[in-house]
Amino acid sequence: MKVLICDGMHEVGLSILRAAEGIDVDVPDQPGAEEIKAMLPDYDAVIVRSRTRITAELIENAPRLKVIGRAGTGVDNIDVKAASARGALVMNTPGANATAAAEHTIAMMLALARHIPQATQSMREGRWDKKRFMGTELFHQTLGIIGLGKIGSIVADRALSMKMDVLGHDPYIIPEAAAILGVEWVPLDELLARSDFLTLHTPSTSETVRILNRETLARTKPGVRILNCARGGLIDEQALYEFLLNGHVGGAALDVFEQEPPVDSPLLKLENVIFTPHLGASSYQAQANVARAIATQIVDYLLYGIIRNAVNFPSIRPQDYEKIKPYLVLAERLGSLQGQVSTPIQRLEITYSGSDLQELPLQPLTHTVIKGLLDPILAEKVNLVNAPLLLKERQIELITTTRSESKGYTGEIAVKAISPREEFSAAGAVLQGHEIRLIRINDYRLEAELEGINLLIQNYDKPGTIGLIGTTLGSHQVNIANMHLSRTPRDKAIAIIRLDNEAPPEAIETLRRHPSIISVQQVKL
Numbered sequence: 398m399k400v401l402i403c404d405g406m407h408e409v410g411l412s413i414l415r416a417a418e419g420i421d422v423d424v425p426d427q428p429g430a431e432e433i434k435a436m437l438p439d440y441d442a443v444i445v446r447s448r449t450r451i452t453a454e455l456i457e458n459a460p461r462l463k464v465i466g467r468a469g470t471g472v473d474n475i476d477v478k479a480a481s482a483r484g485a486l487v488m489n490t491p492g493a494n495a496t497a498a499a500e501h502t503i504a505m506m507l508a509l510a511r512h513i514p515q516a517t518q519s520m521r522e523g524r525w526d527k528k529r530f531m532g533t534e535l536f537h538q539t540l541g542i543i544g545l546g547k548i549g550s551i552v553a554d555r556a557l558s559m560k561m562d563v564l565g566h567d568p569y570i571i572p573e574a575a576a577i578l579g580v581e582w583v584p585l586d587e588l589l590a591r592s593d594f595l596t597l598h599t600p601s602t603s604e605t606v607r608i609l610n611r612e613t614l615a616r617t618k619p620g621v622r623i624l625n626c627a628r629g630g631l632i633d634e635q636a637l638y639e640f641l642l643n644g645h646v647g648g649a650a651l652d653v654f655e656q657e658p659p660v661d662s663p664l665l666k667l668e669n670v671i672f673t674p675h676l677g678a679s680s681y682q683a684q685a686n687v688a689r690a691i692a693t694q695i696v697d698y699l700l701y702g703i704i705r706n707a708v709n710f711p712s713i714r715p716q717d718y719e720k721i722k723p724y725l726v727l728a729e730r731l732g733s734l735q736g737q738v739s740t741p742i743q744r745l746e747i748t749y750s751g752s753d754l755q756e757l758p759l760q761p762l763t764h765t766v767i768k769g770l771l772d773p774i775l776a777e778k779v780n781l782v783n784a785p786l787l788l789k790e791r792q793i794e795l796i797t798t799t800r801s802e803s804k805g806y807t808g809e810i811a812v813k814a815i816s817p818r819e820e821f822s823a824a825g826a827v828l829q830g831h832e833i834r835l836i837r838i839n840d841y842r843l844e845a846e847l848e849g850i851n852l853l854i855q856n857y858d859k860p861g862t863i864g865l866i867g868t869t870l871g872s873h874q875v876n877i878a879n880m881h882l883s884r885t886p887r888d889k890a891i892a893i894i895r896l897d898n899e900a901p902p903e904a905i906e907t908l909r910r911h912p913s914i915i916s917v918q919q920v921k922l
C-alpha cells in the first residue's frame with residue numbers, strides 16, 4: 398500500500414505510517430497540481446491539508462485510490478461526490494484542531510479590539526501613536542457566534558471566561574444545549590442586531606455560503622466587528638468591503654478568504670481589517686493531533702478495514718467492531734445470495750431484528766448487503782462507499798425496517814428482493830456471537846451454513862428426490878459436503894446442498910429437467 402502526503406505532516410503522523418508493515422510513504426515537497434496528477438495513479442491513499450485540491454479529474458485518474466485523508470476539518474477542497482462514486486473514502490479528523498482554531502479566533506478578536514497589528518506596524522515605522530489606537534474592552538461586550546459546533550463552543554467558553562455576553566445561532570442545536578454552554582440561543586436576525594463582535598464557525602454548505610451578505614450585513618448592529626476563522630465563502634467579500642468603507646462595520650479579522658491566497662482583494666488595503674493566512678489550525682499541538690489522528694485512521698483502514706471519521710461512510714465505533722463483524726459477513730452473504738438468485742430487482746427490503754442489532758449501527762450493514770448484491774452483477778468495482786449510489790443508479794428502491802424481537806435469535810437480518818414477477822426472501826442469524834446461519838428461505842425454516850458453493854433446489858416433496866440429487870451429482874464427480882432440507886405443509890420442499898466442488902452445467906440441467914424438481918440454482922458465497 399502506498400500513501401502520498403501532499404501538504405507535509407507532523408513527525409508523529411509520519412512515524413505511525415512508516416511503522417505500519419506493508420505501507421510505504423512518500424512526502425514530496427509541496428507538489429503542484431500537475432505533479433500530483435502524475436503521481437496519484439500509483440497510490441492507495443492520499444493525505445492533504447487545505448492547500449491541495451483533490452478534484453474529480455484527479456480521482457477519476459487514480460484507479461488504486463481507496464482513501465483520501467484530510468489532516469484537519471474542512472473537506473471543501475476534496476470532491477467528495479466524485480470520491481464516493483469511485484468508492485474512495487474521504488476521512489477527516491473532526492475536533493483535532495478545534496482548540497487551535499478557537500484560540501486563534503480569540504487572538505484575532507483581542508487583536509482587532511486593541512489594534513495590535515496596526516500598532517505594531519506603526520512602531521516599525523518609527524511612530525509612537527497612543528491616541529490613534531484607542532481600543533475597546535471585551536468585558537460585557539456581546540459576542541454572537543454563528544455555528545455552535547466544536548470550535549464555536551470552545552470560543553463561547555473562552556469568551557465567557559472574559560465575561561463577554563455570548564449569543565449563539567445554530568439551527569441544529571437546541572436552545573437547552575446552548576444554555577448548558579452558557580450561550581443564549583437566538584434567531585439569526587436577533588444575533589445580527591445585538592452583537593458587538595460576530596464570529597462565524599459553520600462549515601461551508603449551500604445554507605451557509607455567503608451567510609453574511611448585503612442583506613444580512615445591513616441588519617447588523619452599527620460598528621459591529623466581524624471575525625471569520627471558518628471558511629472564506631461564508632462572507633460576500635465585496636459586500637463586506639462596502640460595509641467597512643461606509644463605516645457600518647467597524648472592523649474585521651479574517652483568517653480565511655474566498656480565494657486563497659487572496660489576489661487583488663480591496664480588503665487588503667483597509668486599515669480596520671486584520672489578516673492571517675489561514676493559520677487557525679497552525680499550532681504545533683493541533684498539527685500533532687491531526688497527524689496522529691489521520692495516520693492512525695489511514696493505517697486502520699488500509700490494513701484492517703476499520704472505518705473512522707469518514708464523511709462519505711457511517712463510522713463504526715471501536716467498541717462495536719468485534720460485535721458487528723459477523724453481522725457484516727452475514728449481510729454480505731445474504732446480499733450475494735440475492736444477487737445470484739433474483740433478477741431483475743425492483744425493490745429491496747432489509748429487516749433487522751433482535752437485541753444485538755438494536756445496539757449496532759445499521760447503515761454499514763445496509764451498505765454491505767447492497768455491496769454483496771451488486772458485486773456479482775456489476776463489472777465495476779463495488780464497495781461499501783459507492784454501493785448505495787450504484788443501487789440508486791439501477792433504480793432499485795431500498796426499504797429498511799427494524800424490529801426489537803427476533804424469534805429465537807439475538808440478531809437476524811432478512812433480505813427480500815421484489816421483482817416484477819416474484820419475490821425471494823432469505824434471512825440469516827449469528828449464533829453464539831460468531832456462527833453465521835441461513836435460517837429462512839421464503840416460508841421454509843432451516844439452519845444451514847451460509848458459505849461456499851451451494852445448490853438451492855426447490856422440489857415437490859416426493860420419495861426418491863433426494864436419491865436422484867445424490868446420484869446425479871455423484872455421476873458428475875461432485876461431492877456433497879452437507880445438506881439441509883425443509884418443507885412446507887403444501888408438499889413442496891427446499892434443499893440447500895453444500896458442495897465440495899462446483900456442479901457442471903450438465904448436472905444442473907439434468908436436475909432441472911426432472912418432473913419432481915421445480916428449480917435449481919447454484920450460488921457461490
Ligand SMILES: NC(=O)c1ccc[n+]([C@@H]2O[C@H](COP(=O)([O-])OP(=O)(O)OC[C@H]3O[C@@H](n4cnc5c(N)ncnc54)[C@H](O)[C@@H]3O)[C@@H](O)[C@H]2O)c1
Nearest residue numbers: 471498544545546547548567569598599600626627677678
Ligand atoms: N481557520 C482554520 O484553520 C480552521 C481550523 C479548523 C476548522 N475550520 C473551519 O471551522 C468551521 C467549524 O468547524 P467545527 O470543527 O466547529 O465544525 P462542527 O461541525 O463541529 O460545527 C459546525 C457547526 O455549524 C452548525 N451549522 C451548520 N449549518 C448552520 C447554519 N446554517 N447556521 C448556523 N450554524 C450552522 C452545525 O450545526 C455545527 O454545530 C468549519 O468550516 C471548519 O472547516 C477552520
Ligand SMILES: O=C(O)[C@H](O)COP(=O)(O)O
Nearest residue numbers: 446447448469470471678
Ligand atoms: O478545516 C480545517 O481543518 C482548517 O481549515 C485547517 O486547514 P489547514 O490544515 O490547511 O491549516
